[in-house]
Amino acid sequence: MKSSFTYQRATTPIEAVAMLAQKGAGAKIWAGGTDMTLHWQQEKTKPTVCIDIRDLKELDYIKVERDAIRIGALTSLATLERSADQHHVLASLSKITKLMATPQTRTLATVGGNLCNASPAADLSPAFVALGATAMILGESGSREVAMFDFFQGVNKTALNGAEILEEVTIPLPSDGEIHVSYRRIDRTVVDIALVNGSAAVSVGSDGVISKVGVGLGAVAPIILDASDASAELEGTALADVTVGKLAAVAATAAKHAKPISDIRASAGYRQDMVEIMLRRALEDTIKNHGGTI
Amino acid sequence: MVKHDKALNVVGRGLHVKDAVEKVTGTIRYGVDYEVQNMVHGKIVRCPHAHAKIVKIDTSKAEEVPGYIGILTHHDVPQNDWEAAWFNYRGKVLDGIGRFVGDDMAAVAATTPEAAAKAAELVEIEYELLPAVFDMEEARKADAPQIRYEGNERDPYGVAWGDLDAGKAAADVTVDCDIFYESQQYAPLGRNACVAEWMGDRVNVITSSQTPSELRDGIHEALGIPLSKIRVQALPSGSSFGQWWSNNFMIITVLLAKQVGKSAKIELDNEECMSTVKRRHQERTRGSMGCTKDGELTFFDFDHLIDNGGYGFKDDVGFFCVDMWGKNGHGDYSIHGINTNMVTAGCMRGVGDCTLGASVERCADQLAEKVGIDPVDFRIKNQIVSGDELRMQHSRHNLKGQVDEYINNVPEHLRKDWPELFKLSAGGTRALLEKGSEKFNWKDRWKGWAVPTQSEGALRRGIGVGTGAHVCGVEFEGASNSMVRMNPDGSAKVHCAVGRQGAGAETTQAMVVAEELGLTLDQVAIETGDTDSCPWNHGSLASSTMYRTGWASREAARDVKNQLLAIAAREFFDGVDPSELDVDNGEVVHGDPGKHNQRIPFTDVLNELRSDSLGQTSSITGSPRVPMPPSTTFARQFGAQFCEVEVDIETGQIKLIDFLCVQDSGTVVNPQVLKNQIIGAAICGSGFAIYEHMIFDEETGALKNGNLLDYKLLRCADFPHDAEVLFVEDPDPVGPFGARGAGESPIAAGIAAVAQAVYNATGVWVDMPMTPERVVSALKAASAN
Structure with a gap:
């Protein structure tokens, strides 16, 4: 049976945190509400108090700084979608948001909500993991940082403790050279959640050598997976020396981490095969974006 | 052939649907509202x-x-x-x-x-x-749990003609099939x-x-x-x-x-x-087909199962592929309706044509490949043209009996203008295939069976063609009726109990009446839902609305017109024979303006009627005055569709690249409405071909994807935005202004076209729905062999 809840509206981030602390486990944050509404209707969540944070304009921003891109948790997917001309990483994220849900839903849904929902099939999460992003979390005793990989703790479970909210996602930018990120997914129709997905972020220094590689694999485990062993295979390689075969080997190494399940959307075997292909293609995209020829 | 004795003013125009404003402003009321x-x-x-x-x-x-x-x-x-x-x-x-x-x-x-x-x-x-049973084959067994007091299986429904053994003996090549179809929702x-x-x-x-x-x-x-x-x-x-x-x-x-x-x-x-309501049946076709080395079909032999779920009671599905592949002289089809402990199954758009029809199309393609004939040519060689026998009806003896009885009860003088029964009265696929392949540039694009038209990285493109046919309504439950009333102000209202499911009946029925009465569409209103004012009508099913209800609406309008002209002749045209008069733009006119050049507004005629009958009658009511011929015995609609797909052979994903729908529904009453319907059918058929299927729990038979997230419908953006529709209009001798049915042949044609295109792109036949995973599995299995 759908729960009845009371409604409260927070006027500052710290007030939202205080409300969460006061109301206890039944209190839920309402940002865009697009996942919350469904979960409430499907009785996956039974909130007793709903804390509406949509007034917290201070959490709605995209800032491009010299060493980082900062995305406020209340930034709507539509805003992220329109940020493409601010930075090429944002252009890549914008491309991802275009794959998500429908224009109507993207207008309401927020970046923070998408991450806090912690769906293993979420579209933005693998890219943030691959980019080595961090989550800025606000609690009663102040802010703390958690690596995006550690932010996801399981299906619909995050590193947020009871009285904490996500404030910002911070994407570090390399001090030397450029970073490019790409995302690939298997979907069925134009409006779908990913059956399996993969993202790669590759940094190339001014010397033309790959300095850092990050990967994120989605829908193949309860959390978004990374694969430092696979990344290590590529780091230190000159861009000019990258081959399709090399990327395929990296993807194969990464795919070994996958622990997919079978469900009505796809079988484990298909997911296992596809995650490797998605990652290989994402790696190929990033190399091409760096001007590499493969 | 229907002769149009004057230019059409309303029929044939792409007029806006009557409820367009209501729909786009959200004021139209549906059941939930x-x-x-x-x-x-x-x-x-x-x-x-x-x-x-x-x-x-x-x-x-x-x-x-x-x-x-x-x-x-x-x-x-x-x-x-x-x-x-x-x-x-x-x-x-x-x-x-x-x-x-x-x-x-x-x-x-x-x-x-x-x-x-x-x-x-x-x-x-x-x-x-x-105890419960979910599998059709299990449910047929004697010791299966019985779901209904009538038993789980209906009597087989058979259609047989010619001499099957002779047909098999005459075949140089044969193909077999065993294909299972999932349920579409x-x-x-x-x-x-x-x-x-x-x-x-x-x-x-x-x-x-x-x-x-x-x-x-x-x-x-x-x-x-x-x-x-x-x-x-x-x-x-x-x-x-x-x-x-x-x-x-x-x-x-x-x-x-x-x-x-x-x-x-x-x-x-x-x-x-x-x-909990209804779905398309799960179906299974087993059978074989054969042809000569010249590509002439010699026999069909099919056994087909349909799963009725809990409360469906059908013993057949419409399988008009029998009629469409009409050149073949020997055949045997047997259909078995079987109940299971799953949600009720029933008719969904193109019932039978989307499944058994698709099996026949695949077998035909495999034969064509074996004898080295292009799929367009193979269809032209073997499919029906007007004047050919409709074997499915001809051999259905029980039905023939009913139809014969009906025919014999109609007085001879009312039958004299009927088309020849049990033969196709108009249309066919030949013109569709010829004109369609020209527009699609088929001859240049076709590279041969199982040869991609383009190949780049993991992407393979292929083209395909498919055909579909269906009845134009059925008469077995009684002829559909319609009533037209002309009001004192000369406006008219048609009362016909049909559906408003997006196929534009509220507009096209009114267009037929407007045309017959010489009115504009705006002057004709319609009531489709109220059984207190609408006479009995079969409703919008079996592609009957335009054909059978449209016929009734036109006849009802003709009756109104005749009454109107009779009064006008008497009161305004010196008692001339009413047949010398006609309606034109809301006025009664004489066929020879030199003789009588006045134009009498309908309102004047109706005013005379009112005076004439001492104010007791102020409107004219019309109904069909002649019986409609049994159209299952001669009328069919046809679709041929051409498409190009792109298959990612690594992931199995299929993209629809290009689509051309060619349709013969006789005279097109409203090209905008019909174009919508045909494109909708192609999208629905493509969805059936590549994604749509209901997933049932093996233990309980419960539906596992009863939501729009996991039941994948194609969106508009999944379909080529520049898909085209080409009409080939072979006017019907009976339908209103030459129109025939439309809604169901195009879905069948699209399914077969997509299936064949995927085959040509990849070299493997994939059972539907051709989900990415199924495509990958089929490719793996093929390469393992």
């Missing part, structure tokens, strides 16, 4: 088991819910069987037995929808579990609701339905009350494709309202719409 004063809300209590019998019902907890009013159980329901059109449902409204997970067991009424839902959850039912975006209000012993039923008259018949059968005491007000349904005809939840609403003594509304949620 309707409410009546002081109504209560109902919720159906559903069976949690695949097969179970009620032992005890305990409502004590439900009664404690604030707002609870009452419950309807099988003890309160007349134990009459009722039947939906075409045996889409046969059974009692409630009989204490659940035949699938989600079956209707009882209904509670409460003051709010929320209270009703809560109370329904708290109704405690003790069940005796019965109507997946209505609009859902449905029913409101029932009793006024004394009369009941008014408001719901979205394509078959208002059939719904009234169903209520009559279930309740045993006279038809005259039942009024159905059918509202537009939005996309329905056969789902919203007459459905059990509607009759439950009627009985619940009676039970609690208040008007009641039952509104189905998305999951209920998808998992």
Whole structure:
């Protein structure tokens, strides 16, 4: 049976945190509400108090700084979608948001909500993991940082403790050279959640050598997976020396981490095969974006 | 051939649909939008088991819910069987037995929808579990659990002609098939609701339905009350494709309202719409086909199973592939309808043509490849042209008997203008294939069987062609009727009980009447839903609306016109023979203006009528005055579609690149409306081909993807935005202004085209739906061989 809840509206981030602390486990944050509404209707969540944070304009921003891109948790997917001309990483994220849900839903849904929902099939999460992003979390005793990989703790479970909210996602930018990120997914129709997905972020220094590689694999485990062993295979390689075969080997190494399940959307075997292909293609995209020829 | 003795003014124009503004402004009302004063809300209590019998019902907890009013159980329901059109449902409204997970067991009424839902959850039912069966083959076995008192399997439905053995002996090459088809779901975006209000012993039923008259018949059968005491007000349904005809939840609403003594509304949620009402059958074709080395078909031999679920009672599916591949001289088709403990299955758009028809198309393609003939040429060589025999009807002896009886009862003078029965009266696929392949540039694009048209990285492109045919309505349950009334101001209203499921009937029926009466579309209004004002009509099913109801609407308008002209002749044209007169732009005119050059407005004629009859009659009412010929014996619609797909052979994903739909529905009454319908069919067919299927739990038969996230419908953006429709208009001798049916042949054609294109791109035949995973598996299996 759908729960009845009371409604409260927070006027500052710290007030939202205080409300969460006061109301206890039944209190839920309402940002865009697009996942919350469904979960409430499907009785996956039974909130007793709903804390509406949509007034917290201070959490709605995209800032491009010299060493980082900062995305406020209340930034709507539509805003992220329109940020493409601010930075090429944002252009890549914008491309991802275009794959998500429908224009109507993207207008309401927020970046923070998408991450806090912690769906293993979420579209933005693998890219943030691959980019080595961090989550800025606000609690009663102040802010703390958690690596995006550690932010996801399981299906619909995050590193947020009871009285904490996500404030910002911070994407570090390399001090030397450029970073490019790409995302690939298997979907069925134009409006779908990913059956399996993969993202790669590759940094190339001014010397033309790959300095850092990050990967994120989605829908193949309860959390978004990374694969430092696979990344290590590529780091230190000159861009000019990258081959399709090399990327395929990296993807194969990464795919070994996958622990997919079978469900009505796809079988484990298909997911296992596809995650490797998605990652290989994402790696190929990033190399091409760096001007590499493969 | 129909001769048009004057230029058409309304028919043939792409006029805006009548409800366009209502639709785009959101003011149109569907079943879910309707409410009546002081109504209560109902919720159906559903069976949690695949097969179970009620032992005890305990409502004590439900009664404690604030707002609870009452419950309807099988003890309160007349134990009459009722039947939906075409045996889409046969059974009692409630009989204490659940035949699938989600079956209707009882209904509670409460003051709010929320209270009703809560109370329904708290109704405690003790069940005796019965053995269940989900597989058609298992359900056929003698020791299978019996789902119905009539037994699980219907008598086989057979069509046979020629000499099968001789046909097999004449074949140089043969192919076999064993293909299983998953169920497609109507997946209505609009859902449905029913409101029932009793006024004394009369009941008014408001719901979205394509078959208002059939719904009234169903209520009559279930309740045993006279038809005259039942009024159905059918509202537009939005996309329905056969789902919203007459459905059990509607009759439950009627009985619940009676039970609690208040008007009641039952509104189905998305999951209920998808998992408890109806679906396309699961089907399985086994069979073989053969041809000579020159590509002439010599025989068909098919055995086909359909799964009726809990309450479907069909013994056949429309398989007009038999007629379409009409050059073949020997054939045997046997169809078996089998019940299972899964949600009821029934007619969905292109029933049979999308499945058995697709099996035949695939076998034909495999034969064509074996003998090295291009698929367009193979179809032209073997498919029907007008004047050819319609084998399916000809060999259906039981039906032939009924049809013969009907024919013989029609006086000779009324039959003299009928087309030759049991032969195709107009159309065929040849012109579609010829004109379509020219427009699609088929000859240049075709690279041979299983040869991609383009290959880059993991991407393979391939082209395909498919064909489909269907009837243009059926007469077996009675001829559809229509009534036209001309008002004193010269405006007209047509009353015909058809559906408004997005196919534009509210516009095209009025266009037919406007054309016949010399009025503009704006001067003709229409009532499609009210059975108190509309005569009996089969409704919008079996592609009948334009053909059979359109015929009736035109005849009714002709009757009005004749009455109008008779009065005008007498009062204004010196008593000339009325046949010398005609209508034109709201006025009566003489055929020879040199003789009589006056133009008499309809209003003047109607004013004379009023004076003429001492004010007792102020309008003219018209009905068809002649019987409609039995059109299943001669009328068919045809579609041919051409497409290009792109298959990612690593991931199995299929993209639709290019689509051309060629359609022969006779005269096109409204090209905009028909274009929409044809494109919609191609999208629906493509969806069936590549994604859509209902996934059932192996243990319980429950639907596992009863939601629009995991039941994948193609979106507009999944379909080529520049898809084209080409009409080939071979006018029909009977249909209104030469029009024929339209809605079902194009879905079948699209399915076959996509399947063949995927084959040509990849070199493997993939069973439908060709999901990415199935494509990858098929490719793996092929490379392992």
